[in-house]
Amino acid sequence: MILLHQNKCDYCGTCVGICPENCIELAETDLVIDHKICTVCHKCIWICPVEALFARKDNGS
Amino acid sequence: MDLKKNYDIIVIGGGPAGCMAAITASQKNVSVLLLEKDREIGYPVRCAEAVGKDGLEKLLADKIDTRWIAATIKKFQFVAPDGTIVYPQVPMTGYVLHRKLFDFDLGLLASNAGAKIVTKACVKGLIKDDDYVSGVRVDINGTNRSIRGKIIIGADGVESRVGRWAGIDTTVHMRDMETCAQMTLSNLDIDQNTCVFYFSQRKFPGGYGWVFPKGHNTANVGLGISGDNARKANAFQRLEEFIKDEFPESSIMSKTVGGVPCANRLPRISKNGILLAGDAALQANPVSGGGIATGMTAGKIAGGIAADAIRCDDVSAGFLMKYEKEWDAACGNAQKRYYRLKEGIKKLTDEQLNQTAHALKNIPQEKQTLVKIFQTALIKQPGLLVDIIKTLSPFST
Numbered sequence: 001m002i003l004l005h006q007n008k009c010d011y012c013g014t015c016v017g018i019c020p021e022n023c024i025e026l027a028e029t030d031l032v033i034d035h036k037i038c039t040v041c042h043k044c045i046w047i048c049p050v051e052a053l054f055a056r057k058d059n060g061s
Numbered sequence: 062m063d064l065k066k067n068y069d070i071i072v073i074g075g076g077p078a079g080c081m082a083a084i085t086a087s088q089k090n091v092s093v094l095l096l097e098k099d100r101e102i103g104y105p106v107r108c109a110e111a112v113g114k115d116g117l118e119k120l121l122a123d124k125i126d127t128r129w130i131a132a133t134i135k136k137f138q139f140v141a142p143d144g145t146i147v148y149p150q151v152p153m154t155g156y157v158l159h160r161k162l163f164d165f166d167l168g169l170l171a172s173n174a175g176a177k178i179v180t181k182a183c184v185k186g187l188i189k190d191d192d193y194v195s196g197v198r199v200d201i202n203g204t205n206r207s208i209r210g211k212i213i214i215g216a217d218g219v220e221s222r223v224g225r226w227a228g229i230d231t232t233v234h235m236r237d238m239e240t241c242a243q244m245t246l247s248n249l250d251i252d253q254n255t256c257v258f259y260f261s262q263r264k265f266p267g268g269y270g271w272v273f274p275k276g277h278n279t280a281n282v283g284l285g286i287s288g289d290n291a292r293k294a295n296a297f298q299r300l301e302e303f304i305k306d307e308f309p310e311s312s313i314m315s316k317t318v319g320g321v322p323c324a325n326r327l328p329r330i331s332k333n334g335i336l337l338a339g340d341a342a343l344q345a346n347p348v349s350g351g352g353i354a355t356g357m358t359a360g361k362i363a364g365g366i367a368a369d370a371i372r373c374d375d376v377s378a379g380f381l382m383k384y385e386k387e388w389d390a391a392c393g394n395a396q397k398r399y400y401r402l403k404e405g406i407k408k409l410t411d412e413q414l415n416q417t418a419h420a421l422k423n424i425p426q427e428k429q430t431l432v433k434i435f436q437t438a439l440i441k442q443p444g445l446l447v448d449i450i451k452t453l454s455p456f457s458t
Contacts (some may be wrong), residue, residue, distance in 0.1 A: 047235065049297050051409055
């Protein structure tokens with residue numbers, strides 16, 4: 001699953017814009033990933049300007 | 062909080078596009094609610110803050126406040142990959158803004174025109190009736206509310222979800238998302254009237270680096286790379302390298318990162334009861350990434366058409382299509398040309414960029430006119446460089 005380094009994240013929303021599944025939500029300083037919808041395509045990890053997102057092997061994903 | 066249950070128009074997002082929509086609609090005497098998810102209009106700033114003087118004057122005329130202007134730009138420099146500098150003579154004036162003040166004042170203009178503004182209001186979903194968007198579900202300071210609106214204007218930026226909730230696919234392709242980082246640096250020895258652009262496929266693949274002066278001895282120093290080039294090194298790491306090389310003595314006054322959609326606008330930016338404007342509709346200039354003027358133009362048109370739709374009691378996609386047509390005439394048709402140009406620029410190798418810069422180096426600076434640059438660039442890339450100069454500048458509208 002995709003996880004977030006909260007201290008690295010600048011809450012810019014770039015990952016929200018490229019997410020093909022619309023499974024990321026940006027509130028003011030809160031980034032929420034809906035793991036039920038996320039397909040772990042890694043695009044958010046690649047696009048993030050500060051590498052705040054990372055994948056962890058979990059339940060086979 | 063004194064909020065009604067119904068408004069004619071609900072604008073989501075209090076950036077330049079949303080505020081312009083709220084200003085224009087309010088001036089036409091319809092009720093407008095503007096919802097901003099952050100706690101303050103104008104903060105945080107995620108922008109290189111450059112805008113063309115002509116474009117801004119066309120949009121705001123005598124409302125322009127000199128407090129917004131951090132620097133006035135009259136000159137440009139292009140730096141080739143090997144460091145060769147070209148001084149294109151472009152008869153264009155630009156501003157580098159204090160976006161924090163600028164956005165706040167646009168919010169004030171909207172409020173003074175009659176719009177109701179609420180911050181820390183995060184929209185969680187849309188209300189729909191049949192095939193029409195007819196309201197929002199919004200979290201205001203931790204309390205959920207449902208508010209009805211006859212038309213919703215989604216100006217919620219690159220992180221937009223409003224369009225998707227309405228059934229419009231707003232997903233930006235990796236190659237069309239510029240992932241950017243910027244620091245406002247101080248203690249810089251730079252000319253405050255010159256914007257500098259750096260090109261290098263190695264350092265800024267699919268994008269460019271910039272130094273935009275911001276008054277005193279400060280500047281916005283940043284870079285963007287295209288998403289399909291972002292896997293090797295992220296934008297922030299690249300910027301730290303760039304600053305270490307170019308401005309080792311500077312201090313860092315602020316850091317910001319963000320994504321800029323450098324695409325064609327979405328195929329549909331309106332549906333029954335809803336319009337999208339600004340970055341949410343992918344309306345920035347795909348070559349420069351400049352989106353202040355195009356977004357404000359979209360907001361202005363959207364606000365006007367939405368108010369007309371309310372007065373005609375027709376909020377159907379058919380009526381709202383006028384917005385798409387008007388924006389295309391104002392910016393969208395040019396955007397298509399810029400997008401094709403972007404594709405051309407992406408193919409230029411560092412060697413080709415260096416060769417063009419060297420050829421221009423032999424021409425006296427004052428003669429590096431667009432015509433001369435055109436002739437020089439014509440040898441290898443007919444017309445391309447002249448288009449770059451015309452359109453790269455965030456000051457072109």
